[in-house]
Amino acid sequence: MITVVLPTKNEEKAIEEIVKKCLVVGVKEIIVVDDSTDSTPEIAEKLGCRVIKNVKGYGNAYLEGLKHASGDIIVLMDADGTYDPAEIPKLVEPILRDEADVVIGSRFKGKIMPGAMPWHHKYLGNPLLTKLTNFLFGTGFSDVHSGFRAIKKSSLSQLDLKCPGMEFATEFVLKTTMSGLRLLEVPVTYYPRKGDSKLRSFRDGWRHLRLILATSPGHVFLIPSIFLTLIGVAVMTYVLTFEPIRTHTLILGTLLTLIGIQTFFFGVSGKLYSRQIGFRRDDRITSFFSRYSTIEGLMLAGLAILALGFYLGYRIVSFWLAKGFGSLDEFNDAILSMLLIFSGFQIILSSLFLSMFLLNESNGEKVILKS
Numbered sequence: 001m002i003t004v005v006l007p008t009k010n011e012e013k014a015i016e017e018i019v020k021k022c023l024v025v026g027v028k029e030i031i032v033v034d035d036s037t038d039s040t041p042e043i044a045e046k047l048g049c050r051v052i053k054n055v056k057g058y059g060n061a062y063l064e065g066l067k068h069a070s071g072d073i074i075v076l077m078d079a080d081g082t083y084d085p086a087e088i089p090k091l092v093e094p095i096l097r098d099e100a101d102v103v104i105g106s107r108f109k110g111k112i113m114p115g116a117m118p119w120h121h122k123y124l125g126n127p128l129l130t131k132l133t134n135f136l137f138g139t140g141f142s143d144v145h146s147g148f149r150a151i152k153k154s155s156l157s158q159l160d161l162k163c164p165g166m167e168f169a170t171e172f173v174l175k176t177t178m179s180g181l182r183l184l185e186v187p188v189t190y191y192p193r194k195g196d197s198k199l200r201s202f203r204d205g206w207r208h209l210r211l212i213l214a215t216s217p218g219h220v221f222l223i224p225s226i227f228l229t230l231i232g233v234a235v236m237t238y239v240l241t242f243e244p245i246r247t248h249t250l251i252l253g254t255l256l257t258l259i260g261i262q263t264f265f266f267g268v269s270g271k272l273y274s275r276q277i278g279f280r281r282d283d284r285i286t287s288f289f290s291r292y293s294t295i296e297g298l299m300l301a302g303l304a305i306l307a308l309g310f311y312l313g314y315r316i317v318s319f320w321l322a323k324g325f326g327s328l329d330e331f332n333d334a335i336l337s338m339l340l341i342f343s344g345f346q347i348i349l350s351s352l353f354l355s356m357f358l359l360n361e362s363n364g365e366k367v368i369l370k371s
Contacts, residue, residue: 001073002028002075006018010196017081018077023047029070032049035054058164059165074150075091075148077147090186101183103184106185112189146169160278167208174215217270229261247331247332250335302351303344305347
């Protein structure tokens with residue numbers, strides 16, 4: 001049996017036609033999740049739909065509808081007339097043939113009718129966000145933000161969907177990929193909507209972009225952290241070796257190094273969390289930092305660096321006292337001492353923070369966080 005879930009907000013101009021077309025192609029259950037102030041829910045109820053009222057948010061509407069869906073295959077579909085229910089059989093066919101667990105209706109592989117999509121969505125927003133998703137996640141989607149999808153009900157439990165807003169569309173395809181489910185795209189036709197658009201281009205686009213970047217800590221944090229740290233260390237080494245008079249340049253190198261270290265631990269934390277919530281698979285980095293031995297080693301290293309920094313600082317202060325509080329000639333050494341102290345504290349505290357991800361320890365050595 002096929003269940004269709006329709007999120008609605010003031011769709012009285014389109015809902016009747018959508019529901020009748022769904023019934024024509026043999027859909028047995030239609031769930032309308034509504035947040036309307038017009039007659040949308042009344043129209044849907046008269047046509048035999050199950051209506052769930054007062055659910056705000058695009059993602060929340062689908063999450064609520066999925067809870068109540070009883071079909072073996074669930075179709076998620078925008079209810080504004082932009083997608084044709086007559087294409088539902090084409091959408092679910094790969095699932096019925098056991099060729100896929102999830103199917104996405106791709107507008108960019110199909111046909112976009114004149115006036116159906118604003119030019120900045122068609123040529124900028126959708127293509128750029130889709131290409132960025134493909135680059136950061138190693139996927140090959142043509143339409144990440146399609147509002148026409150089908151999924152086996154038995155596969156839903158593997159996704160653990162949570163996003164309440166428009167970014168639900170991105171979460172859906174990313175978690176499908178990371179969970180190992182078979183996903184196919186089929187071409188569909190995209191029509192001009194009936195009624196006023198609820199999309200807010202920049203706000204909704206930003207939410208998609210934010211989700212993509214937040215779940216890509218390797219590119220956003222780890223890679224920049226390596227460059228920052230290497231540049232910082234190189235600058236400090238050059239100044240201390242060849243031109244010790246350039247104290248301001250040494251301070252710059254110190255700041256770059258400290259920022260690099262902190263950014264690195266942001267990246268590791270982000271990778272562990274992204275894996276835990278199903279957006280990333282286990283890799284060498286997450287595997288390495290999911291060991292208590294790694295965390296303990298980092299804490300010992302942090303303590304050693306901290307001790308070295310205090311020792312160097314002690315020597316500088318002792319020499320200064322011996323001179324009777326005269327001018328401090330070891331200014332560069334003082335900067336290096338502060339760098340070691342701050343770095344030591346960063347590593348120790350970051351290691352403690354990383355250990356929070358090991359609270360679900362399974363075997364005493366490595367935590368397995370399944371996506």
